[in-house]
Amino acid sequence: MHPILKLVVQRIALGLLLLLAVSVLIYAGTEALPGDVAQAILGQSATPEALANLRESLGLNQPGYIRYFHWLGGVLTGDFGKALTNGQDIGQAIAQRLGNTLFLAGCAAAISVPLAIGLGLVAARYNGRWPDKVISGITLSTISLPEFVAAYFVIYLLTQVFPIFQPVAMVFPGMSFWAKLNAVALPVIVLVLVVLAHMMRMTRAAILNVMQSAYIETAELKGLSPMRVIWKHALPNAVAPIISVVVLNLAYLVVGVVVVEVVFSYNALGQYLVDHVAKRDLPVVQAVGLIFAAVYIGLNILADVLAIVANPRLRHPK
Amino acid sequence: MLEIKNLRIEATSYPPDGLPRDVVLVDDVSVSVAKGRVLGLIGESGAGKSTIGLSAMAYGRGGVRLTGGQVLLNGRDIRGLGPAGLRALRGREVTYVAQSAAAAFNPAQRLMEQVIETSLTHGLMGRAEAEARAVALFRKLGLPNPETFGDRYPHQVSGGQLQRAMTAMALCPKPDLVIFDEPTTALDVTTQIDVLAAIKDAIHDTGVAALYITHDLAVVAQVADDILVLRHGKKVEYGTVAEIITAPKEAYTQALVSVRSIDHVEKGAAPSVLSVQQITARYRGTSFDVLKNVTIDLPAGQTLAVVGESGSGKSTLARVITGLLPPARGKIVFGGRTLSPDLPSRSKDDLRELQMIYQMADVAMNPRQTVGTIIGRPLEFYFGLRGEAKRKRVQELLDQIEMGKGYIDRYPAELSGGQKQRVCIARALAAKPKLIICDEVTSALDPLVADGILKLLLNLQAQEHVAYLFITHDLATVKAIADRIAVMYRGEVVRYGTKTDVLTPPFDDYTDLLLSSVPEMELGWLENVLAHRKMASAGN
Numbered sequence: 001m002h003p004i005l006k007l008v009v010q011r012i013a014l015g016l017l018l019l020l021a022v023s024v025l026i027y028a029g030t031e032a033l034p035g036d037v038a039q040a041i042l043g044q045s046a047t048p049e050a051l052a053n054l055r056e057s058l059g060l061n062q063p064g065y066i067r068y069f070h071w072l073g074g075v076l077t078g079d080f081g082k083a084l085t086n087g088q089d090i091g092q093a094i095a096q097r098l099g100n101t102l103f104l105a106g107c108a109a110a111i112s113v114p115l116a117i118g119l120g121l122v123a124a125r126y127n128g129r130w131p132d133k134v135i136s137g138i139t140l141s142t143i144s145l146p147e148f149v150a151a152y153f154v155i156y157l158l159t160q161v162f163p164i165f166q167p168v169a170m171v172f173p174g175m176s177f178w179a180k181l182n183a184v185a186l187p188v189i190v191l192v193l194v195v196l197a198h199m200m201r202m203t204r205a206a207i208l209n210v211m212q213s214a215y216i217e218t219a220e221l222k223g224l225s226p227m228r229v230i231w232k233h234a235l236p237n238a239v240a241p242i243i244s245v246v247v248l249n250l251a252y253l254v255v256g257v258v259v260v261e262v263v264f265s266y267n268a269l270g271q272y273l274v275d276h277v278a279k280r281d282l283p284v285v286q287a288v289g290l291i292f293a294a295v296y297i298g299l300n301i302l303a304d305v306l307a308i309v310a311n312p313r314l315r316h317p318k
Numbered sequence: 319m320l321e322i323k324n325l326r327i328e329a330t331s332y333p334p335d336g337l338p339r340d341v342v343l344v345d346d347v348s349v350s351v352a353k354g355r356v357l358g359l360i361g362e363s364g365a366g367k368s369t370i371g372l373s374a375m376a377y378g379r380g381g382v383r384l385t386g387g388q389v390l391l392n393g394r395d396i397r398g399l400g401p402a403g404l405r406a407l408r409g410r411e412v413t414y415v416a417q418s419a420a421a422a423f424n425p426a427q428r429l430m431e432q433v434i435e436t437s438l439t440h441g442l443m444g445r446a447e448a449e450a451r452a453v454a455l456f457r458k459l460g461l462p463n464p465e466t467f468g469d470r471y472p473h474q475v476s477g478g479q480l481q482r483a484m485t486a487m488a489l490c491p492k493p494d495l496v497i498f499d500e501p502t503t504a505l506d507v508t509t510q511i512d513v514l515a516a517i518k519d520a521i522h523d524t525g526v527a528a529l530y531i532t533h534d535l536a537v538v539a540q541v542a543d544d545i546l547v548l549r550h551g552k553k554v555e556y557g558t559v560a561e562i563i564t565a566p567k568e569a570y571t572q573a574l575v576s577v578r579s580i581d582h583v584e585k586g587a588a589p590s591v592l593s594v595q596q597i598t599a600r601y602r603g604t605s606f607d608v609l610k611n612v613t614i615d616l617p618a619g620q621t622l623a624v625v626g627e628s629g630s631g632k633s634t635l636a637r638v639i640t641g642l643l644p645p646a647r648g649k650i651v652f653g654g655r656t657l658s659p660d661l662p663s664r665s666k667d668d669l670r671e672l673q674m675i676y677q678m679a680d681v682a683m684n685p686r687q688t689v690g691t692i693i694g695r696p697l698e699f700y701f702g703l704r705g706e707a708k709r710k711r712v713q714e715l716l717d718q719i720e721m722g723k724g725y726i727d728r729y730p731a732e733l734s735g736g737q738k739q740r741v742c743i744a745r746a747l748a749a750k751p752k753l754i755i756c757d758e759v760t761s762a763l764d765p766l767v768a769d770g771i772l773k774l775l776l777n778l779q780a781q782e783h784v785a786y787l788f789i790t791h792d793l794a795t796v797k798a799i800a801d802r803i804a805v806m807y808r809g810e811v812v813r814y815g816t817k818t819d820v821l822t823p824p825f826d827d828y829t830d831l832l833l834s835s836v837p838e839m840e841l842g843w844l845e846n847v848l849a850h851r852k853m854a855s856a857g858n
Binding site: 213214215217218219220221222223224225228232233236237310312313316318 | 372375377379404405406407408409410413414416418421422423424425426427435436439440470471473474
């Protein structure tokens with residue numbers, strides 16, 4: 001087998017194993033929470049008989065590991081169960097919100113990743129000079145703002161001072177693509193501001209690190225233009241650390257944006273999770289937790305694989 | 319072609335204590351190179367040879383600045399050129415061949431792309447023409463499969479081949495001047511000689527002018543027409559090769575020509591302190607024996623030199639003896655007892671009596687500890703010395719390595735390369751060992767400094783009756799210091815015995831190749847050797 005294929009298969013197998021371990025943790029963690037689900041559903045005034053009946057029907061009397069395997073079996077066949085609070089099918093509820101989450105994350109990533117890398121290259125090219133200082137200054141100040149402050153500032157600026165966008169990011173099925181884009185513009189701007197600095201700084205640092213190499217001196221002594229030196233000789237050797245930071249930020253865009261979702265009333269997974277944590281709706285918490293873990297693990301596998309593929313020593317063995 | 323007049327180069331230095339100040343790296347140096355001629359720049363590290371070489375491209379490493387004089391290339395002073403003018407000059411009129419081609423090639427790009435890059439970016443020729451020229455150069459430089467060689471990545475070819483590819487890269491855009499900066503220093507002797515011959519032919523055939531920078535006078539004598547000897551950034555002597563080699567005028571040049579003048583008489587038979595018996599070893603997770611049935615014997619108080627090219631298993635042998643790599647088979651008898659194969663189960667005395675000195679003294683010392691702490695550590699660990707007693711013993715050791723007072727509280731960064739290696743020797747000596755393994759301890763040093771270290775090691779051997787296992791690829795060093803010699807080739811000892819026996823014909827083919835590849839300071843040596851070879855070198 002080609003060594004790369006072997007590594008990729010290994011990484012994926014490890015990822016699946018990790019996901020299984022995470023599922024145990026999530027399940028055990030939510031189970032260990034204090035409180036009684038039946039009590040939570042029926043309220044303080046429920047009779048002991050009613051509580052016992054509900055526990056029976058929810059299967060709460062069975063031992064934890066049996067319920068875990070029951071739950072896991074459902075998850076593997078695509079059945080996340082029903083929400084305790086309103087009886088809705090969790091799979092369906094998640095599917096729609098996951099689409100919204102990915103749409104928002106995708107838009108933010110499509111802008112922020114090329115922008116961050118581009119700015120990082122420019123900052124490295126003018127290392128220590130004014131373009132570097134301006135880029136670093138601006139991106140570091142945007143990352144230093146708490147998300148909600150950045151969000152309110154953007155709302156104030158782009159709906160009040162310059163009324164261009166809607167303050168509320170309402171999306172619903174059947175909206176056209178452009179209408180959706182218009183709706184998510186503000187949260188996308190906020191997310192871009194939040195994730196830009198990290199990726200930009202890492203790109204800059206990785207490039208500057210490579211710029212110390214002897215082959216960069218060779219390139220300079222070839223009389224190449226500074227941008228060609230960076231683009232052709234530095235960037236291809238700096239991709240591994242850049243990829244890992246980019247992917248870390250992509251994962252954040254999917255699983256960590258609950259504050260932004262709340263501020264803009266954007267109907268996506270984060271908000272769904274927070275709502276149901278408050279209501280102690282364990283099946284929903286477990287399902288969303290598992291999906292977030294899967295996204296995180298999946299993206300990290302992707303980063304690993306891309307870093308492997310980017311390494312010419314592995315792509316072209318001796 | 320190139321004319322440098324009264325060149326002065328300065329840099330800002332930042333000493334560990336004190337304010338930044340300007341230091342003069344090169345002062346009042348004038349040279350000229352005509353078309354088709356090769357000028358050799360020679361001197362020890364810090365002599366300013368690379369700095370002068372790069373000044374022909376108006377390039378300064380770090381904060382290096384050209385502050386005086388003229389650098390005339392094709393009749394114009396390149397110091398006056400702006401960034402665009404310099405880019406047009408670099409890689410077109412003047413090209414550069416670096417010391418370590420392995421580091422100087424971009425690991426993420428195929429060789430062909432890199433070799434023809436300047437020809438394309440400077441608009442000198444089209445891609446097809448450039449590739450054809452590159453293939454022709456690969457062929458001229460004796461690279462294997464010249465048509466497909468360029469498809470490979472740098473990590474897929476050997477060091478000697480990369481150095482030739484770098485030469486092809488420098489010659490591809492048809493430059494007027496090529497700067498060779500120690501192009502063969504990082505190579506094994508048997509590979510060096512082939513690369514040297516290839517470079518010499520290529521220079522001759524293309525009629526390009528060249529600056530050849532090296533610290534090895536014997537090497538430069540083979541390729542250059544004229545030689546400039548430099549020291550501390552100043553001219554020592556400037557003349558034709560024949561003048562410099564046969565009739566050097568200055569004392570420093572004479573010292574360079576006669577370097578390795580140590581006359582060491584080998585010692586007679588003695589009971590052995592170390593006996594390596596039929597060792598076979600491989601690294602974990604591999605199925606290749608790095609050492610095959612190695613058997614050697616080292617008499618107490620004597621020096622066994624282990625010679626061979628990179629990859630021959632010399633350093634692996636040291637790892638096995640020190641216990642870092644337990645062997646698959648065989649045993650090691652040291653000081654009359656059989657050593658346990660792995661490090662953790664060896665006694666404190668085993669550890670104490672077997673010390674090591676490394677090639678890179680720089681990285682073998684903790685930069686945040688003073689010389690006193692570094693040398694004091696084994697005194698504390700093995701002998702329990704503390705306080706005043708420890709300090710007194712450290713000072714004794716410093717006296718032994720001829721460094722005297724005033725060094726005990728200094729940090730490694732404040733020492734020269736030779737002084738650092740001396741501190742490492744003192745640290746090994748502090749344990750009162752029976753055997754010190756010296757792994758290429760003089761390879762990173764300038765010839766004159768290395769000579770001093772070798773003399774010191776011989777003196778210490780006479781005083782302390784310590785044995786050395788001396789690992790090296792440098793045969794001149796071996797002749798200077800060894801009592802016995804083991805020649806290693808691909809994990810096997812191909813020749814072993816007293817120095818006289820090993821160095822006396824008849825030779826086996828490999829020893830012959832190795833011995834004949836050591837550059838000698840005479841004109842025409844290179845052609846002579848190549849004409850009489852029995853075996854191709856391993857680096858090809």
